[in-house]
Amino acid sequence: xxxxxxxxxxxxxxxxxxxxxxxxxxxxxxxxxxxxxxxxxxxxxxxxxxxxxxxxxxxxxxxxxxxxxxxxxxxxxxxxxxxxxxxxxxxxxxxxxxxxxxxxxxxxxxxxxxxxxxxxxxxxxxxxxxxxxxxxxxxxxxxxxxxxxxxxxxxxxxxxxxxxxxxxxxxxxxxxxxxxxxxxxxxxxxxxxxxxxxxxxxxxxxxxxxxxxxxxxxxxxxxxxxxxxxxxxxxxxxxxxxxxxxxxxxxxxxxxxxxxxxxxxxxxxxxxxxxxxxxxxxxxxxxxxxxxxxxxxxxxxxxxxxxxxxxxxxxxxxx
Amino acid sequence: xxxxxxxxxxxxxxxxxxxxxxxxxxxxxxxxxxxxxxxxxxxxxxxxxxxxxxxxxxxxxxxxxxxxxxxxxxxxxxxxxxxxxxxxxxxxxxxxxxxxxxxxxxxxxxxxxxxxxxxxxxxxxxxxxxxxxxxxxxxxxxxxxxxxxxxxxxxxxxxxxxxxxxxxxxxxxxxxxxxxxxxxxxxxxxxxxxxxxxxxxxxxxxxxxxxxxxxxxxxxxxxxxxxxxxxxxxxxxxxxxxxxxxxxxxxxxxxxxxxxxxxxxxxxxxxxxxxxxxxxxxxxxxxxxxxxxxxxxxxxxxxxxxxxxxxxxxxxxxxxxxxxxxxxxxxxxxxxxxxxxxxxxxxxxxx
Numbered sequence: 001x002x003x004x005x006x007x008x009x010x011x012x013x014x015x016x017x018x019x020x021x022x023x024x025x026x027x028x029x030x031x032x033x034x035x036x037x038x039x040x041x042x043x044x045x046x047x048x049x050x051x052x053x054x055x056x057x058x059x060x061x062x063x064x065x066x067x068x069x070x071x072x073x074x075x076x077x078x079x080x081x082x083x084x085x086x087x088x089x090x091x092x093x094x095x096x097x098x099x100x101x102x103x104x105x106x107x108x109x110x111x112x113x114x115x116x117x118x119x120x121x122x123x124x125x126x127x128x129x130x131x132x133x134x135x136x137x138x139x140x141x142x143x144x145x146x147x148x149x150x151x152x153x154x155x156x157x158x159x160x161x162x163x164x165x166x167x168x169x170x171x172x173x174x175x176x177x178x179x180x181x182x183x184x185x186x187x188x189x190x191x192x193x194x195x196x197x198x199x200x201x202x203x204x205x206x207x208x209x210x211x212x213x214x215x216x217x218x219x220x221x222x223x224x225x226x227x228x229x230x231x232x233x234x235x236x237x238x239x240x241x242x243x244x245x246x247x248x249x250x251x252x253x254x255x256x257x258x259x260x261x262x263x264x265x266x267x268x269x270x271x272x273x274x275x276x277x278x279x280x281x282x283x284x285x286x287x288x289x290x291x292x293x294x295x296x297x298x299x300x301x302x303x304x305x306x307x308x309x310x311x312x313x314x315x316x317x318x319x
Numbered sequence: 320x321x322x323x324x325x326x327x328x329x330x331x332x333x334x335x336x337x338x339x340x341x342x343x344x345x346x347x348x349x350x351x352x353x354x355x356x357x358x359x360x361x362x363x364x365x366x367x368x369x370x371x372x373x374x375x376x377x378x379x380x381x382x383x384x385x386x387x388x389x390x391x392x393x394x395x396x397x398x399x400x401x402x403x404x405x406x407x408x409x410x411x412x413x414x415x416x417x418x419x420x421x422x423x424x425x426x427x428x429x430x431x432x433x434x435x436x437x438x439x440x441x442x443x444x445x446x447x448x449x450x451x452x453x454x455x456x457x458x459x460x461x462x463x464x465x466x467x468x469x470x471x472x473x474x475x476x477x478x479x480x481x482x483x484x485x486x487x488x489x490x491x492x493x494x495x496x497x498x499x500x501x502x503x504x505x506x507x508x509x510x511x512x513x514x515x516x517x518x519x520x521x522x523x524x525x526x527x528x529x530x531x532x533x534x535x536x537x538x539x540x541x542x543x544x545x546x547x548x549x550x551x552x553x554x555x556x557x558x559x560x561x562x563x564x565x566x567x568x569x570x571x572x573x574x575x576x577x578x579x580x581x582x583x584x585x586x587x588x589x590x591x592x593x594x595x596x597x598x599x600x601x602x603x604x605x606x607x608x609x610x611x612x613x614x615x616x617x618x619x620x621x622x623x624x625x626x627x628x629x630x631x632x633x634x635x636x637x638x639x640x641x642x643x644x645x646x647x648x649x650x651x652x653x654x655x656x657x658x659x660x661x662x663x664x665x666x667x668x669x670x
Contacts, residue, residue, distance in 0.1 A: 121639045122593045124393075124457075128580060129639075132632030140625045246395075246461055259455045291476075295469025301462035305454045313453070 009311055012256030016271035020278060027282055034285050042163055046232075048277050049166035050075075050241070053225050054248045055255070055269040056177035057218030060187065062252050064214055065194040065261025066116055066123035070108065071222040072244040073134030076237070078105040078226030080141040083148050083236035094151045102223035108134055109219015113212035131245070139238035146236045156231025166228050173221070178266035190214060194261025251276050254304050338590025338598075342605035346612055353616050361619055368497050372566075374611040375500040376401065376575060378604055379559040380582045381589070382511035383552035385603035386521070388586050390548060391528040391595025392449060392456035397556045398578045399468030400441045402571065404557030406475030408434030409570030412482055417474065427486045434564075435557040441467045442553015446546030464579075468572070475572030482568050490565035500562050507555065512600035524548065528595025584631065585610050588638050 008015050028036040054071050061067050082101035085092055108130060115126040156166055180187045192200040193207045201207050230236040255272025257264030279300055283293050354362035380397050387394050411430035415422050425433070441463065448459040492499050514521045523544055526534040535541045564570040589606025591598030613634065614627055 115636065115640070119640055120643055121636070124583075124593055125587050125635065125639050128584065129632040129635035131580075132584075132628035132635075136625055136627070136629035136632065140623070140629075143625070250458070250461065253455075253458050259457055291473045292469065294465045295473060298462055298465025298467075298469055301465060302448065302459075305458050305462060306448070306452050309453050 013265060013267040013271045016255065016268065016275055020271065020275055023278055023282070027285065031285055038162070040281070040285075042167075044277060044281060045167040045170070046164045048274060049164075049170040050225055050229060051244065051248055051251055051273040051277065052170045052270050053173050053221055054244065055251050055273050056173055056266055057214075057221040058248045059177070059252045059255070059257055059264045059266050059269040060181060060190055060214040061123075061218055062249070062257040062259065063181070063194050063261065063264045064190040064211055065197065065259075066211065066214075067127070067249055067259070068109075068112060068215065068218045068222075069124065069127040069245045070112060070130035070134050071218060071248065072241045073131045073136075073138060074105045074108050074219060074222035075226035075229060075244075076138035076240045077108070077134045077141075078102060078223035079230035079236040079240065080138045080146065080226075080238055082152070082227055083146040083230060084141045086149065086152065087146060094149065098152075098155070098227050101227060102220065105223025105226065106216060106220045109216045109222070110212070112219065113215030116215065117208040117211035135238075135242070138240075142236050142238040148230055148234055148236060153231045153234050156228040157234065164232060166232055169224075169228060174266060174270050178270075181266050186210070186213075191262055194263070196262075247276065248273070250301060253308075254301075256308075339601035339605050342589060342602065342609055346605060346608050349609075349612050349616060353619065357619055361616070364496050366615070366619075368501070370608075370611055370615050371501040371504070372498050373615075374607050375504040375566075376559040376563050377578065377582055377585060377611070378504045378607045379507050379555050379562070380578065381585050381603040381607050382507055382600055383548075383555040384579075384582050384586050385589070385591055385598050385600050386511075386515065386524055386548050387456075387552055388583075388591040388593060389515070389528045389595060389598045390524040390545065391531065391593075392545065392548075393460065393583065393593070394442075394445060394549065394552050395457065395460040395579050396441065396445060396464035396467050397552065397582065398575055399464040399471055400438045400553055400556035401560040401563070401578065402471040402475065402574045403441060403467050404434040404438035404560030405564035405570035405574055406434075406471045406479065406560075406572055407437040408486075408561050408564055409479035409482060410474055412486055413479060427483070427489075430486070431561050434561050435554055438557025438560065439550050439554045442550045442556070443546065445553065446549030449549065450542035450545035472572035475570055477573070478569050478571045480569045482564060482570065487565050487568050490562055491568075498566070500566055503558075503562055507558070508600060508604045512604075515600050520544070520547075525596055528597070530596075581610065582607075584635050588635060590642075 008018065024035070034040065054075070057071065058067060078101040081104050082097045085097040085100060086094065112123075112127055112130055115121045116123045156164075158165055160168065181190070182188075187210075189200065189205045189207075189210045192203070192205055193210060197207055229240060251272035252264060252269040253259065253272070254275060255264065255268030255270070257269065257272075276297075279297060280293075283296060288296065350361075360366070380401070384394065384397065408430045410417065410422060411425040411433045412427065414424035444466075445456075445460050445463050448454045448463065449456045452459075490498065490500050494502065515524065516522075523534065523539050526537070526539055527541055527544060531541060560570075560574070563574060567574075585606035586598065586603045587593070587606070588609060589598070589602035589604070591603065610631060613630065617627060617630065618624070
């Protein structure tokens with residue numbers, strides 16, 4: 001029994017899943033009409049797509065002991081580049097504009113990776129600076145929202161089997177990410193790098209290259225989300241998702257990641273994102289005053305991280 | 320014995336190792352260039368006064384942020400804490416009902432003290448979370464920024480307008496052509512610089528940031544020192560909030576959003592290192608001046624305001640990369656010189 005408790009506590013994805021199920025059951029009992037229905041589930045999974053996809057890139061970085069603050073600016077830049085190209089050159093193929101936009105975001109990820117892994121600049125500074133640059137470009141390109149065409153919207157807006165397309169993208173990307181990080185040799189090197197970079201390098205891991213790959217993926221995913229976001233909301237917006245990077249980092253941490261590196265899983269990060277979204281949804285359904293919401297989110301976050309530290313300490317001590 | 324550094328080498332060494340000095344020279348160069356190109360539009364007492372007034376909040380926050388960064392931690396809740404200090408002072412001045420409690424209008428000094436107290440309390444919570452519970456500073460202060468910001472938003476709402484005249488004069492009075500916040504800022508920066516470089520308690524920050532374990536082993540009580548540091552940061556955020564509220568004549572739960580990122584940028588440009596153990600208050604102040612100088616220059620040069628984050632971001636990257644490259648090259652040339660000195664010595668002994 002104690003072993004089971006310990007296994008559940010150490011497997012963050014599992015303990016969060018139990019928590020999410022408990023919260024959902026409670027909400028269903030309290031608000032039978034509003035919580036447990038198709039519409040709510042559909043919207044929940046739709047809104048989950050953006051933070052969940054971004055958290056896949058972020059967890060790779062956090063496992064390696066770094067992170068990326070520029071994803072919010074990067075996704076805004078991607079959406080606005082694609083939309084701006086199509087406004088300037090209406091006959092340009094939509095797919096081409098999207099590819100260019102995603103390539104630009106991946107390039108931004110490449111720059112982050114080069115600066116952090118090869119030049120040796122601190123990740124916070126690099127990606128903070130990049131956040132300003134990319135967000136600046138996005139706002140320059142779309143000071144007002146740019147409406148996108150129907151063919152552009154078709155990659156994010158339509159419903160398939162009752163759910164919006166981004167929901168499916170999310171599941172595919174999370175599953176691929178989970179497989180890569182937990183099962184492939186190349187990505188498992190991220191854990192060694194995060195736990196002890198010098199030791200990893202001495203044992204023959206090309207830390208620079210692996211880190212660069214992680215930043216590339218983070219940039220690529222941000223670019224992809226930017227396109228999907230613009231498509232599903234029918235407009236590219238320069239100021240979209242300001243501050244989402246901090247939400248995504250928080251989701252990864254709640255999901256068992258550690259900013260010290262060496263810890264974290266894709267499924268944990270996904271559950272962390274789900275948990276945070278559920279908290280938001282509950283407050284909306286329970287009609288909590290908007291004024292209280294950030295305060296309550298903050299209290300839950302503080303409790304979550306405190307509990308995490310306490311659990312880790314106790315498990316470490318009892319072992 | 321190795322050859323003593325020549326005057327030129329010494330000057331270069333000073334420039335490279337003293338971030339504040341080199342930034343000061345860069346700031347002077349920018350100001351001179353702007354004055355030459357734009358004449359009295361830039362080079363006027365009014366413009367200087369405006370720049371200094373606008374950087375007041377960032378400069379006050381930068382002092383506390385430099386303390387934290389020197390110690391290897393960080394605080395993302397300062398923007399929220401600034402808003403909280405202003406909002407609490409605002410409702411204490413005007414009177415209000417809060418959680419069913421009736422707050423009568425308070426005298427100015429009492430209201431300010433309550434504001435400073437609330438922000439310091441926010442800092443204390445940050446400090447306890449980081450130093451006692453052991454939560455990573457970035458995550459702890461990020462979560463706390465929601466709590467503090469949420470409280471500020473609830474208390475201050477969208478705006479507490481028409482703050483009383485006797486409060487506003489604190490920031491809206493001019494002395495020798497400058498508004499009072501300029502003087503408050505200079506006092507905080509000077510005091511902050513003297514404390515960090517001269518007082519034993521504050522110098523511990525460098526040891527903690529340089530090597531926390533070694534600091535603890537050599538008898539420094541790390542948790543209380545860290546907690547005190549976060550309280551100082553909270554207090555300074557409250558002070559900046561009060562000064563800003565008095566300047567604006569109103570307070571709101573959402574003043575100066577994202578200021579924490581500007582402040583961190585300024586501190587890093589001013590020579591702080593997120594690894595800890597490095598940085599000076601003078602450098603942080605020069606970093607704030609630099610960023611504000613760039614922003615003002617861009618406005619005067621008629622450059623679209625949306626270019627500002629792009630240019631600041633590029634400068635931040637350039638500054639850090641330049642720092643890394645210079646440090647490496649300089650370290651290499653210093654080592655070579657030392658080696659060369661040793662070789663001549665050995666050769667000299669042999670002959």
